[in-house]
Amino acid sequence: MTFAVYLPALLSVLLVAVSKAAARHTSPAAVTRGLTLAAVGAATAYAACLSFLALTLLDDLPPLAAFDHLPGLPKPVPGPVALVAAALLGWGAWRLFRDVRTRRDTHRELRSAGSPGAAGLVVADWEAPHAVAVPGNPGHILITTGLLRTLDGRERQVVLAHEHAHLRHRHHRLTALAAAAAAVNPLLVPLRDAVAHHAERWADEEAARQVGDRGLVARCVAKAALATRPQLALGGASVIGRVSALRRPAPHGRWTRLAGPAAIVVAIAAVTATAAFEFVAVATAWLHLA
Amino acid sequence: MAVTPSAGRRPHGALEAEVLATLAAAGEPMSAADVQRALPHDLAYNTVQTILIRLLEKDAVQRRPLGRGHVYWPRHAEAAEAARRMRATLAGRPDRAVVLQQFAEGLDDADAEVLRALLKETP
Numbered sequence: 001m002t003f004a005v006y007l008p009a010l011l012s013v014l015l016v017a018v019s020k021a022a023a024r025h026t027s028p029a030a031v032t033r034g035l036t037l038a039a040v041g042a043a044t045a046y047a048a049c050l051s052f053l054a055l056t057l058l059d060d061l062p063p064l065a066a067f068d069h070l071p072g073l074p075k076p077v078p079g080p081v082a083l084v085a086a087a088l089l090g091w092g093a094w095r096l097f098r099d100v101r102t103r104r105d106t107h108r109e110l111r112s113a114g115s116p117g118a119a120g121l122v123v124a125d126w127e128a129p130h131a132v133a134v135p136g137n138p139g140h141i142l143i144t145t146g147l148l149r150t151l152d153g154r155e156r157q158v159v160l161a162h163e164h165a166h167l168r169h170r171h172h173r174l175t176a177l178a179a180a181a182a183a184v185n186p187l188l189v190p191l192r193d194a195v196a197h198h199a200e201r202w203a204d205e206e207a208a209r210q211v212g213d214r215g216l217v218a219r220c221v222a223k224a225a226l227a228t229r230p231q232l233a234l235g236g237a238s239v240i241g242r243v244s245a246l247r248r249p250a251p252h253g254r255w256t257r258l259a260g261p262a263a264i265v266v267a268i269a270a271v272t273a274t275a276a277f278e279f280v281a282v283a284t285a286w287l288h289l290a
Numbered sequence: 291m292a293v294t295p296s297a298g299r300r301p302h303g304a305l306e307a308e309v310l311a312t313l314a315a316a317g318e319p320m321s322a323a324d325v326q327r328a329l330p331h332d333l334a335y336n337t338v339q340t341i342l343i344r345l346l347e348k349d350a351v352q353r354r355p356l357g358r359g360h361v362y363w364p365r366h367a368e369a370a371e372a373a374r375r376m377r378a379t380l381a382g383r384p385d386r387a388v389v390l391q392q393f394a395e396g397l398d399d400a401d402a403e404v405l406r407a408l409l410k411e412t413p
Binding site: 099102103105106107109110112113114117118119120121122123124125126128129130131132133141142143144145147148149151152153154156157159160161162163164166171172175176179196199200203218219221222224225226228238239240243244247 | 303304306307308309310311312314315317328329330344345348349350364366368369370371372373375376377378379380385386388389390391392393394395396397401402404405406408409411
């Protein structure tokens with residue numbers, strides 16, 4: 001097996017770098033969808049290549065181990081490399097399991113917080129300012145009195161429109177896919193964060209279209225963030241990015257702007273196919289002996 | 291007041307949600323006229339009244355007679371229970387907060403300064 005099997009990991013790093021630049025002038029809807037797709041593709045390729053490497057460990061098991069010193073046999077990767085690959089694969093599986101479990105438990109518990117009824121809204125009498133889109137069928141909004149009281153009538157309309165946009169476009173699926181990809185391949189963590197950020201941007205833009213005032217949405221996002229206590233701090237950069245973006249004209253760039261990331265995904269697919277062929281060649285040679 | 295640009299494409303139940311949010315934000319019982327004034331739309335009184343009745347029928351709000359009409363407020367027991375469960379799910383669990391689509395996360399002091407500066411420039 002040659003270098004092709006190691007390339008998806010390297011190309012993941014390149015994908016992250018290129019995506020950051022491509023996202024700047026593109027509509028958040030296209031970025032969210034495009035980067036999710038790219039992340040899932042890159043993670044799949046990464047897992048496949050790690051599996052090829054890890055599977056070469058099988059030649060050390062009986063009965064294949066008996067043929068280890070025969071001449072003319074294609075040499076698989078060195079044992080330690082295969083071991084590292086197996087460990088990375090196991091680590092990724094553990095992270096994936098944990099991410100899926102956290103997501104499922106959190107959503108289930110929030111769904112049980114109250115029945116949304118006709119309004120599709122559950123109000124929690126809590127001073128901490130939170131508004132959450134709780135996915136489900138059809139999904140609902142969970143909002144605290146703490147946030148509602150900080151905002152005026154138009155700002156409340158913004159928050160509700162923003163959370164409705166999350167539910168309508170099923171953003172939880174995209175963010176969950178990107179998070180799963182980043183769990184399997186930790187090099188994609190920046191891509192996961194970018195998808196989460198652009199899903200928020202997408203919902204901001206939809207809310208702005210609905211209330212017809214980008215400045216209002218910007219002030220509303222800032223107000224809610226400033227009202228949140230610092231110990232819950234998670235995404236300062238994300239909020240500042242959203243407010244700055246809302247002060248600029250709405251981005252209209254379409255899919256074509258994502259050509260860079262798309263090209264890298266195609267390259268990842270190509271090297272993974274190459275690695276797969278090489279692996280099959282090695283495996284067939286060994287299986288002929290056995 | 292102008293009709294909001296979105297009047298035609300508001301999702302189903304959005305007005306109910308806004309009325310319920312208005313009642314919850316007020317923290318005290320409101321008449322249909324109070325709600326009408328608090329909403330940013332140019333809604334007819336009868337529309338507000340209809341939404342309030344619908345919320346009442348779905349058990350989302352309570353009301354009592356006052357003067358010639360009624361005053362409405364959200365059900366407190368449900369809101370307290372929702373808060374208890376929400377707190378149990380999220381408080382002190384940053385790993386759970388990050389999996390959610392939250393409207394706004396908190397900021398540290400430096401980021402808060404940047405944001406305040408940004409707001410001053412925003413028209």
